[in-house]
Amino acid sequence: MTRIVAVTNCPAGIAHTYMVAEKIADESKKRGFEVHVETQGASGIENRLTSQQIAEADYVILALGKGITDEDKDRFNGKKVVEIPVSEALRNIPKIMDNLESEAKLFSSSKIKLGDKQEAVQNGLISHLMAGVSAALPFVIAGGLCMALGSIMAQFGMPNVAPKNGNIGSIAWALNELGSLGFTFMVPIMGANIAFSIGDKPAYAPAFICSLLANSPDLFGKKTGAGFIGAVLLGLAIGYFIKWFKTIKVGKTFQSTMGFLVIPFVTLLIFGLFTWWLVAPFASLLMGILLNFLNTIPPSLKLVGGFVVGAMLAFDMGGPINKAAWFFAFSLIGSHVYSWYGVVGVVTTLPPVAVAIACWIKPSLFTKQERAAALPALLVGATVATEPAIPYALAAPLPMISANTLAGAITGALTMLLGVDRIAPGINVLDPILGLVHPWYNFYICLTIGLVLNVLFIIVFKSIWIKKQKEKTIAGK
Structure with missing residues (x-):
């Protein structure tokens, strides 16, 4: 065997x-x-x-x-x-x-x-960036849910009081603080894991400490920290520096101490001072310019941006183009810019849920195996990820990708128009109920319109595609 x-x-x-x-x-x-x-x-x-x-x-x-x-x-x-x-x-x-x-x-x-x-x-830029995002996700998800729960408690009249004069404070305050810590550590965790993806274990501690330092704006007299820009710059720089450092040949006396002592210390010494002197001020300046642009961008350009990001998210359903758009939107959460992640929350749900609905409305367009996978695709797509739509796209790339991309683009623009904000990743269609999406009614309006469009496009485009395939087969005979 x-x-x-x-x-x-x-x-x-x-x-x-x-x-x-x-x-x-x-x-x-x-x-x-x-x-x-x-x-x-x-x-x-x-x-x-x-x-x-x-x-x-x-x-x-x-x-x-x-x-x-x-x-x-x-x-x-x-x-x-x-x-x-x-x-x-x-x-x-x-x-x-x-x-x-x-x-x-x-x-x-x-x-x-x-x-x-x-x-x-393996060593592509997006792969390393997504390694950082993957590690940061639990911090933001857990933190976002804690903050949402604390806010719900406060809305229902529970006290939101900080510790004072020996008083330990209220539960609502504690939950908000826990959530805030999750968002605080999101960026250094991202930088540390980008570096880890490149340089392995010796890169983790220096990148974490430097990324945390870069996100302490009070140390540099700036209004904002270096944000995800600092984490990306430091994570990549430290990762590749350590990857090179590990190629240096040393005697047996120092070999056993290189990974946990020499490399982390030398790297932190060099990049810590470099961060304090140059990287943090420079990255915080760039982050300030970006945030100012995003906060003052004209509505018309926001619609264009939502259209482009929506198209990218729906195009390859978890592939590199999707990941690039997802990373951009997710990274802005730490800087309290939530509208772009609102587009992510709506659009990434569309392809798998839409194809499942299309299977039930027009079963003749799909194989028996595709119809059997419709319910799992809907459940996973509605709560977790876009990837269940991939097998359907592989079977009919042109109509499926065209339908998903067009629907995603239109829905992305609509989400921007209606001002949907998503403060953290959660369980997709349940996020408004968990208090992670505001306003909740606009989220469901965008999702409903997006699904109607996506299902319609799938049925129309795939019907035309199947007809063309049959015509080619007949002509070939």
């Missing part, structure tokens, strides 16, 4: 990670292979591969969107490894399974750098 072990991950760690894991498991079982899949998602490492499972495996499949650590690489030393970008894995796993022996390459952790085939994906 062929034995396979696999690792899957993606920048956000939400949808692709688990969808590809399921695909590998299902395809292996169809072929009678023994399979064990480790997922490295937003919840951490699940179903961690044991040393025995790896040792007994004939092949290792790595479906990666953000690379793996040096410690992970050591686990697969001497194994036959097949590596594939996670974004391609959904459609390529059957082909990979057909050609395991020819596709696999013997991996030696001491001589070969894992990831040559995936270099651009």
Whole structure:
């Protein structure tokens, strides 16, 4: 019996990670292979591969969107490894399974750098940025929910009192403070994990401390901290600096102390002073200019911006274009600019929910398998992620992507027009109920109009596409 072990991950760690894991498991079982899949998602490492499972495996499949650590690489030393970008894995796993022996390459952790085939994906800018966002998400989600709960309590008449004269304060105040801390640490966590994605563990502490320093505007006499701009600049700079630093050959005497002592200390010394002297003032200046622009932008340009961001979010459903727009909107939350993330909250829900509804309204346009996946697509799309719409787009790229992009663009502009603000990520369609979206009624108006448009476009565009395909088939005969 062929034995396979696999690792899957993606920048956000939400949808692709688990969808590809399921695909590998299902395809292996169809072929009678023994399979064990480790997922490295937003919840951490699940179903961690044991040393025995790896040792007994004939092949290792790595479906990666953000690379793996040096410690992970050591686990697969001497194994036959097949590596594939996670974004391609959904459609390529059957082909990979057909050609395991020819596709696999013997991996030696001491001589070969894992990831040559995936270099651009693993080490791409968006991948590193999304690694930072993925780590920051729990801080913002938990913090946002705490703040929302505290605000709801205050609205219902509960006291919102800070500690004073030995009094510990009220629960509503405590919840608001906890939420505020989540937002405060969002930026340094983002910077630290961007650096970690590039330079591994030695990069974490220096990037965290420098990003936190850069977001203390009182130290620099500025009105605003460096925000996500500072986190990105410092995370990338420190990450690549440490990646280079680790290539320096040192004697055995210092080798054991390099990772936890020498590299972090030298990096913090250099970049800490550099941050204080140049990066924080410069980045805070840029952040101030950006925030001023976003807060004073004419309504007409806001509509154009919402149209563009909405189109980007819906275009590749969790791919690099979607992630770029998502990162821009999410990063502004820490600076209390919420309207762009309002577009995210509405538009990312549209493609999977719309295609599920289209399956029920016009089932003849979809295969039996697509119709069976409609309910899961709706549930996941409505509460978690856009990715369940991907299989439908792969089956009919032109009509599905066109429908999603056009509907997303129009809805993005409408969301901006109606001033929908989303203060933190939550459970998508339930966010207004949780107090994370304001005004709640405009959110549902935009969502309803967007779904009607998206479903209509899917039905019209795919009907035309299927008709053209049939005509081509008949002409070919």
